[in-house]
Structures are given as C-alpha cells and as structure tokens.
Amino acid sequence: MGECKQCQSTLEVVKAGFLRGRQRFYCKTCQVHFTIKLPAASPQKAARQTTIIDIAKSLGVAPSTVSRALNGSTDINSLTRQEILRVANEMDYRPNLLAQSLHRGETHTIGVVIPNIERPFFAGVLAGIQNVATEAGYRVMICQSNESHSTETLNVQALVASRVDGLLISHSKETTSFEHIRLQLKKGLPIVHFDRVCNEVETAKVVQKDFEGSFALVEHLIQQGCRRIAVCAGPPQLLISQTRLEGYKAALRHYGLPLDDSLIYHTEFKQSESLTALNHWLSLPEPPDGIFAIHYGNAIELLVELKHRKIQIPTEIAVVGFGDELIAELIEPSLTVFHLFPFEMGETAASLLIDNIIHRDTFSPIIKKMRGELRIRKSSIRL
Amino acid sequence: MGECKQCQSTLEVVKAGFLRGRQRFYCKTCQVHFTIKLPAASPQKAARQTTIIDIAKSLGVAPSTVSRALNGSTDINSLTRQEILRVANEMDYRPNLLAQSLHRGETHTIGVVIPNIERPFFAGVLAGIQNVATEAGYRVMICQSNESHSTETLNVQALVASRVDGLLISHSKETTSFEHIRLQLKKGLPIVHFDRVCNEVETAKVVQKDFEGSFALVEHLIQQGCRRIAVCAGPPQLLISQTRLEGYKAALRHYGLPLDDSLIYHTEFKQSESLTALNHWLSLPEPPDGIFAIHYGNAIELLVELKHRKIQIPTEIAVVGFGDELIAELIEPSLTVFHLFPFEMGETAASLLIDNIIHRDTFSPIIKKMRGELRIRKSSIRL
DNA sequence: GGCCTTTTCGGAAACGTTTCCGATAGGTAT
DNA sequence: ATACCTATCGGAAACGTTTCCGAAAAGGCC
Incomplete structure (x- = not known):
C-alpha cells in the first residue's frame, strides 16, 4: 500500500x-x-532558447525588470539596464516571438495566398511583397492554392490559425465563391486582393491594366493589318480573363471589326490546350491572321507550335501576349507583349495591406491599377 | 483629495x-x-477570434474540457464532445496556433533561407519544399538573403526568433563564415543545407551532381571536337562553383587537354559580366571553341551575345550550361545543359529536415545527391 | 521631522492553449 | 455495507512575454 x-x-x-x-x-x-x-523519465530534453527568466535569475532581478531593460522603458536605472543587456547578449538571448505575439495580439506576419510560386509572375510579386514587408518589420508566410478552391480555403484557414495580421490573396482559377474571404473580413482581418481579384467582396485591390492592355494589343494587331484576330482566353471564371476579353471586344468594336465567337477559345492554363485551340482555328473556313493570348504561357506555346507547323510569323499569323518574361524577348521571333511589373505590384499590395493593418479605422476599399506598357517585337510587325 | x-x-x-x-x-x-x-478609453477594440474560453463559458464547462473535446481525448463523454464540437463549429473556432506552439515548444513551421525567390531554380525548390511540408502538416516561412551575408544572418536570427522547428538554407554567394549556422546548431536546431552547401559545419546536405554534371558537359564538348574550352565560373567563394570547376578540370585532364587559366573567368551572377568574359576570351591569341557556363543564366547571355556578334554556334563556338529551364529549350539554337530537378531537391531537403525534427536523436550528417541528366541540344552538336 | 516627490524595482495578471492531478459520482462485485 | 473500480469533469500550472499597479528607498523642502 x-x-x-x-x-x-x-x-x-x-x-x-x-x-x-x-x-x-x-x-x-x-x-x-x-x-x-x-x-518521470525524459533526460532527453530538447535544448531551450534562453528566456527572460533565465536572465532574471542569473542577475537576481525580476523578469519584468529584464523586459523593461530590453524594451527601452525609462522606468529603469541605466546601470541595471547595461548589466541586463550585457548578460542578454552573453547568453545570446532572442525574444520568443510567439510569446510576444500571443501577448500583444499581433504577429507582425502577413499571409500570402497565390496559385503557384513557380510562375515567374507570382515569384516577382512575392519578391516585391517581401521587400516592403521586411522593410516594415513584417514577416511573410506563403501558401499555394495550386489553382484549387478547396486548397485556397484551407490556406486561408491555416493563415488565420497562425494569426497573421493581414492577408494578401490572388484567387485560384476555380474560385467563384468568396465566403472564406467574407468570413475573415467580418472578423476584422485586413485583406488586400491583387492580380486575380474579385468584385464580390469589399477589399482594397491591386490590379493590372487588364482592359487597357488587351485593347492596346488588339489595336496594335489591327493597325498591323490583322482582320481576323483569335483570342486564347483564360479560364472564363476569372475576372481578369473576363476583363481582358472585354478589352479585346472593345478594340474590335472600336475599329469596326465583327465579333466572331468561333475565334474565342477558353483555356485552363494547361499545356496541350493551346494546340487544340490552334487546331480549331486552323480548321475554320477563314482561319485567323492574328492571335492574342491572354496568358503569356499560351503565347509562347502557340509561337512554338506555329513555327513547328512552318506557319510564317507574323506574316501569316501574328502573335501577341499578355504579360512578359525574359523568354518573350529571346525567343524567335521575339514576342510582342503587354509588359507587366509584378515586383511593383507586390510592393504596392504589401504597403497597402500594412497601411491597412496599422490604420484599421481609416480603411477604404481603394483599387490601385499598376502601370504596364506595350512592347512591340517581331511576332507582330507586319508593316 | x-x-x-x-x-x-x-x-x-x-x-x-x-x-x-x-x-x-x-x-x-x-x-x-x-x-x-x-x-480607460478604448471602445475601438480589434475583433477577437473565438477562443476555447468563449466556448467553455457559453456551455458552462471548463476550458480543459473543451480542449479535451477538440483534441480527441478519451477522457470525455461523447455527448459532451458532440455539444462542444457543435458550438465550436457554430462560433467558427480556430485554435490559436501561437498559444499552442508556445505551450508545446514547437511551431510546426520550418524556415527557409534562399538567395532569391525570383530565380526559377529556387522557386522550384520552394515548391518542392512546400509540397512535402504541407503534406506533413508543417508551415513554411521564407526569407531571401539577396546574396548578402549580413542579410542571411539576420534571416536566420529572425527565423530562430519565430521559433521555427528547423531550417533549410542555401547560402548567399558572400557567405564564407558559418558562425550563424554553428551557433544555432549548438543550440540543437535541426538544419539541412541544400544546393549551396558548405563543408564547414556538420549538417545533412542535399547537393546536385556538380562534379559529375560538369564532367559530363565538358566531356561532351570534347567529344564534339572542342579543344579549347573556356569556363564561365561563378563566384569563387561558393563551394558549388569550386566543385563544378573541379569537374571541368578533371574532364580536361582525363582527355589529356591542357589547363589554361586564361580560359577560366569568374563571374558574380551579374548581367554584364558574361560580356566582359566573352571580350576577354575573344581577345586571346587562341580564342576558345567551346564555352561551359556554370550558371545557366550566363549560358543564355553568352548565346545571345554570340548570335549578336554573328559568331556561329556551335561550329565556331559551342556552348553548354549547368542547370535548365524552359528557355534553354526554346532559344535558338537550343542550349545543351545538365538538367537539374529543383522540385525534387526541395522535396528531398524538406523530408530530410522533417525527419530530422521528428527523430532528433538518430541524426546523421548524411549527404544526398540529386539526380541530373545531360540534355544534348543544338548549341553543342558539331558532328 | 513632517510632507511631498522621484526613481527604481517586484509582483501579478493576462494572452490562449494543453496537461497534470485529483475530485466526484456512480457503478460492480463481494 | 464494504472494497474496489471507471468515467467524466474541474482546477491549476505551465509556455514566455508585457504591462499594470503599487512598494520601497532616497532625496528635497519647509
């Protein structure tokens, strides 16, 4: 017993x-x-980082005193502070950001949800975000939706669980319902949309010149003598696809060209699709003499495929694309594009969000439009 | 009074x-x-997420009971659990990961330090890391060193302050001292190196076939009849530069070709440098008939510049590069490369690290070498 | 010496969660 | 009734910080 x-x-x-x-x-x-x-059997204890309490004990003072010394409070003797700072440095003290965040109710971390980190456009945006965030003392946590709506929802939940101070998001191509955004917005989480935005929720947004860029590209094709311009449109759900398509239509209308639905082909950013699109167009009684690809990836694919089929670019068919990359300049013939500035977009979105975090009260659902410029190259110069 | x-x-x-x-x-x-x-004047209170205590209060039970219900403990009545789960769902409860992490002493987050997120190679690695990490329930926090040693050190400190469970790092080109790594290693932080590794500290490492790839590329050039092969080497401090240079030298030696130091030119990953390198080589009494670029970026630049100068590729000068990208295949002439698998490297590194985190005891400084393959294209086929 | 002041520090609560420990209520055998 | 048992819950401590509040000490002024 x-x-x-x-x-x-x-x-x-x-x-x-x-x-x-x-x-x-x-x-x-x-x-x-x-x-x-x-x-209790566990001598195998994981090495701990030194804490404020360790410092306090080693000096025989209270933890609160150590905290005051480290945070530059005035309520402390300068000699005490010096001693504490010395010991802290000696013990390589690093404040536990978890504890700080838990106490303060803010993590100084912003969450980013993008479709895919490997796409150069988004990588550029990320770099811009990191740049501004780091400067402002914020950390960045990145999630990929892989173009899946459910993953995107999970991403948002994971970031909220990590208690990010704000959210930057570019929607997946599947996303047509925005309840996951609305829910967090209702809870007061600052959110900024960029690139693939939506009209359904009231957030600050950073967008490209989707309409203007498309208009400029199609206008350019028309000025180069194209009369039957096909468009390789993106996923029809995406707002940017719709807006760019609107730009295309507006240009046709403006120059009095007929709108032919058989020339509009929607793709899902997948490899093979631009080929089926091309097959479709070439089988038409009147094939196109110009192609506008909403997404630069499709433009490159089309260019390669046209070359492969020995179709002359730009004389038989001219090609232009939306978005830019090194490859557009180096491929032959070089590709005419509407050049974007992803890095700047990232910077703009991040500073908008951080502003939003700091001044929660004076928020307005502003929409910022990034600059962009027509870069005319060989794939479209017919005159 | x-x-x-x-x-x-x-x-x-x-x-x-x-x-x-x-x-x-x-x-x-x-x-x-x-x-x-x-x-106290502050009616402007930031909206809070619902907590376990909120749920406990609304049901009249203890917070510990709610925690048990949510965590699937057996010490609870199934009806009580159902009720709690119902209310939790109703109030959209999300556990505060900060509090959980603080309590458990682990964040389920891994930190990644890379030179630059915009480089396709690193973006690919990141995607691989994310893939494995997400699968294993880990979050990822990414920092860029921008090729600066001091920034890299700050990055490591920031991630440690965030109490990441482990670290994945690819060093900046400036990094020659590894005290920042050694310090954390001593504290027991699991660290895995990838790509730009070092020999100075005992960590698990994931590397490319730097030596073998270089050897294969140079061997290929020799077999194509090249006799004076120049090498556009990277920053001399980087171990991968050294190893790849060793592969180059070994191939020359193996085939009995003389080693000419005037054919070795070190660059710093900057744009203009490949041009000065080229000028240097072309001014030699005996210019090279083949160029091996350690970094694919330089290879592309050289290709463009050679075309610009109307120098025939590969007949006058053949070009090969280390690393691959879509552009290598699409440029004309297409570029012979030693193809790498960044995504797989990220996956390997992440799973190695997570394994290291979970089984802290059975750690061994293993070195994993990724696969790679010679992809022969037009820029080097002279026979 | 009494009154008022400033400086400097310690104690305790709070952030939200998990976990340890014990208490209670109600069993079931003998 | 006694001796044992199980199931289910609450209370409190702990994680590492910050911050609120007050105490102690020491000095100045009349």
Whole structure:
C-alpha cells in the first residue's frame, strides 16, 4: 500500500481504482485520494532558447525588470539596464516571438495566398511583397492554392490559425465563391486582393491594366493589318480573363471589326490546350491572321507550335501576349507583349495591406491599377 | 483629495508623489498607497477570434474540457464532445496556433533561407519544399538573403526568433563564415543545407551532381571536337562553383587537354559580366571553341551575345550550361545543359529536415545527391 | 521631522492553449 | 455495507512575454 501524503501513514489506506494506468489510493483518516508518482523519465530534453527568466535569475532581478531593460522603458536605472543587456547578449538571448505575439495580439506576419510560386509572375510579386514587408518589420508566410478552391480555403484557414495580421490573396482559377474571404473580413482581418481579384467582396485591390492592355494589343494587331484576330482566353471564371476579353471586344468594336465567337477559345492554363485551340482555328473556313493570348504561357506555346507547323510569323499569323518574361524577348521571333511589373505590384499590395493593418479605422476599399506598357517585337510587325 | 480604497474615508489621506502622470495618495490610517484610475478609453477594440474560453463559458464547462473535446481525448463523454464540437463549429473556432506552439515548444513551421525567390531554380525548390511540408502538416516561412551575408544572418536570427522547428538554407554567394549556422546548431536546431552547401559545419546536405554534371558537359564538348574550352565560373567563394570547376578540370585532364587559366573567368551572377568574359576570351591569341557556363543564366547571355556578334554556334563556338529551364529549350539554337530537378531537391531537403525534427536523436550528417541528366541540344552538336 | 516627490524595482495578471492531478459520482462485485 | 473500480469533469500550472499597479528607498523642502 502507498503512504498517505498527509498523514504519512499506511494504516487506513485502501485502493481506489485506476487513474491513467496508475494505482489509486484512498486514505480514510485524511479522506483524501492520491496516486504514486512515476519517476518521470525524459533526460532527453530538447535544448531551450534562453528566456527572460533565465536572465532574471542569473542577475537576481525580476523578469519584468529584464523586459523593461530590453524594451527601452525609462522606468529603469541605466546601470541595471547595461548589466541586463550585457548578460542578454552573453547568453545570446532572442525574444520568443510567439510569446510576444500571443501577448500583444499581433504577429507582425502577413499571409500570402497565390496559385503557384513557380510562375515567374507570382515569384516577382512575392519578391516585391517581401521587400516592403521586411522593410516594415513584417514577416511573410506563403501558401499555394495550386489553382484549387478547396486548397485556397484551407490556406486561408491555416493563415488565420497562425494569426497573421493581414492577408494578401490572388484567387485560384476555380474560385467563384468568396465566403472564406467574407468570413475573415467580418472578423476584422485586413485583406488586400491583387492580380486575380474579385468584385464580390469589399477589399482594397491591386490590379493590372487588364482592359487597357488587351485593347492596346488588339489595336496594335489591327493597325498591323490583322482582320481576323483569335483570342486564347483564360479560364472564363476569372475576372481578369473576363476583363481582358472585354478589352479585346472593345478594340474590335472600336475599329469596326465583327465579333466572331468561333475565334474565342477558353483555356485552363494547361499545356496541350493551346494546340487544340490552334487546331480549331486552323480548321475554320477563314482561319485567323492574328492571335492574342491572354496568358503569356499560351503565347509562347502557340509561337512554338506555329513555327513547328512552318506557319510564317507574323506574316501569316501574328502573335501577341499578355504579360512578359525574359523568354518573350529571346525567343524567335521575339514576342510582342503587354509588359507587366509584378515586383511593383507586390510592393504596392504589401504597403497597402500594412497601411491597412496599422490604420484599421481609416480603411477604404481603394483599387490601385499598376502601370504596364506595350512592347512591340517581331511576332507582330507586319508593316 | 481622493477617497481611500480601504476605509472609504478622505480624512487621513495625503498626497504622495506622482506615478506615471497620475496623482498618488497615501492613507495614514490604512497605511496604504493608491492612485485614482483613469476611465480607460478604448471602445475601438480589434475583433477577437473565438477562443476555447468563449466556448467553455457559453456551455458552462471548463476550458480543459473543451480542449479535451477538440483534441480527441478519451477522457470525455461523447455527448459532451458532440455539444462542444457543435458550438465550436457554430462560433467558427480556430485554435490559436501561437498559444499552442508556445505551450508545446514547437511551431510546426520550418524556415527557409534562399538567395532569391525570383530565380526559377529556387522557386522550384520552394515548391518542392512546400509540397512535402504541407503534406506533413508543417508551415513554411521564407526569407531571401539577396546574396548578402549580413542579410542571411539576420534571416536566420529572425527565423530562430519565430521559433521555427528547423531550417533549410542555401547560402548567399558572400557567405564564407558559418558562425550563424554553428551557433544555432549548438543550440540543437535541426538544419539541412541544400544546393549551396558548405563543408564547414556538420549538417545533412542535399547537393546536385556538380562534379559529375560538369564532367559530363565538358566531356561532351570534347567529344564534339572542342579543344579549347573556356569556363564561365561563378563566384569563387561558393563551394558549388569550386566543385563544378573541379569537374571541368578533371574532364580536361582525363582527355589529356591542357589547363589554361586564361580560359577560366569568374563571374558574380551579374548581367554584364558574361560580356566582359566573352571580350576577354575573344581577345586571346587562341580564342576558345567551346564555352561551359556554370550558371545557366550566363549560358543564355553568352548565346545571345554570340548570335549578336554573328559568331556561329556551335561550329565556331559551342556552348553548354549547368542547370535548365524552359528557355534553354526554346532559344535558338537550343542550349545543351545538365538538367537539374529543383522540385525534387526541395522535396528531398524538406523530408530530410522533417525527419530530422521528428527523430532528433538518430541524426546523421548524411549527404544526398540529386539526380541530373545531360540534355544534348543544338548549341553543342558539331558532328 | 513632517510632507511631498522621484526613481527604481517586484509582483501579478493576462494572452490562449494543453496537461497534470485529483475530485466526484456512480457503478460492480463481494 | 464494504472494497474496489471507471468515467467524466474541474482546477491549476505551465509556455514566455508585457504591462499594470503599487512598494520601497532616497532625496528635497519647509
């Protein structure tokens, strides 16, 4: 029998069931239950970072004093502070950001949700975001939706669980419902949309010149003599696809060209699709003499495929694309594009968000439009 | 005079200095000091996420019970659990990961330090890391060193302050001292190097076939008839530069070709440098008939510049590069490369690290070498 | 010496969660 | 009724910070 904790006697001790695998006892004199402690076996303790308490103990002061010394409070003797700073440095003290964040209720971290980190456009945006965020003392946590709506929702939840101070998001191509955004917005989380934005929720947004860029590209094709201009449109759900398509249509209308639905082909950013699109167009009684690809990836693919089929670019078919990359300049013939500035977009979005975080009250659902410029290259010069 | 908190009388109350701007009093009867509270003004309270305590209160149970219900403990009645889960769902409860991490002493987050997120190679690695990490329930925090040693050190410190469970790092080109790594290693932080590794510290490492790839590329050039092969080497400090240069030298030696130092040109990954390198080589009494660029970026630049100068590729000068990208295939002439698998490298590094985190005890400084393959294209086929 | 002051520090609460430990209520055998 | 048992819950401590509040000490002024 065990020995009672209070009376130290074993006389009136009886068994009293099991608790978490350990025998339980009851002392009738003391009317108290107890169990026998196991010799806790874990000498394998993970090395800890030094804490404020460690410093406090080693100097014989209170933790609050150490905190004051480290945070530059005036409520402290300068000699005490010096000593504390010395010891802190000696012990390589690093404040535990988790504890700080938990206490302050803010993490100084912003969450980013993008479709894919490998796409150069988004990588550029990320670099811009990091640049501004780091400058402002914010960390960045990145998630990829992989173009899946459910993953995007999970991403948002994960970032919210990590208690990010704000969210930057560019939607997946599947996303047509925005409840996951609305829910967090209602809870007061600052959110800024960029590139693939939506009209359904009231957030600050950073967008490209989607309409203007498309208009300029198509206008350029028309000025180069193209009369039947096909468009390789993106996923029809995406707002940017729609806006760019609008720009295309507006240009046709403006120059009095007919709108032919058989020349509009929607793709899902997948490799093979531009080929099926091309096959479709070439099988038409009147094939196109110009192609506008909403997404630069499709433009490159089309260029390669046209070359492969020995179709002359730009004389037989001219090609232009939206968005830019080194490859557009180096491929032959070089590709006419509407050049974007992803880095700047990232910077703009991040500074908008951080502003939004700091001044929660004076928020307005502003929409910022990034600059962009027509870069005319060989794939479209027919005159 | 103020009213004493204890005796509620103002008779024996005297002033007693100022404390944080507020008048302080002393009650002589009660021998107690006190100040008058200001009416705290902050109705503008940031919306809070619902907590376990909120759920507990709304159901009239203890927070520990709610925690048990949410974490699938057996120590709970299934009806109680159902109720708690229902309410939790209703209130859109999300556990505060900060509090969890603080308590558990682990964040389920891994830190990544890379030179630059915009470089396709690193973007690919990142994607691989994210893939494995997400699968294993880990979040990823990314920092860019921008090729600066001091920034890299700051990055490491920031990630440590965030209490990441482990670190993945690819060093900046400036980094020759590894104290920042050694310090964390001593504290027990699991660290895995990838790509730009070093020999100075004992960590697990994931590397490319730097030596073998270089050897294969140079061997290929020799087999194509090249006899004076120049090498556009990277920053001489980087171990991968050294290893790749070794591969180059070994191939020359193996085939009995002389080693000519004037054919070795070190660059710093900057744009203009490949041009100065080219100028240097072309000014030699015996210019090279083949160029091996350690970095694919330089290879592309050289290709463009050679075309620009109307120098025939590969007949006059053949070009090969290390590393691959879409552009290598699409440029004309297409570029012969030693193809790498960045995504797989990221996956390997991440799973190595996570394994290291979970089984801290059975760690060994293993070195994993990724696969790679010679992809022969037009820029080097002379026979 | 009494009154008032400033400087400097310690104690405790709070952030939200998990986990340890014990208490209680209700069993079931003898 | 006694001796044992299980199931289910609450309370409190802990993680590492910051911050609120007050105490102690020491000095100045009349």
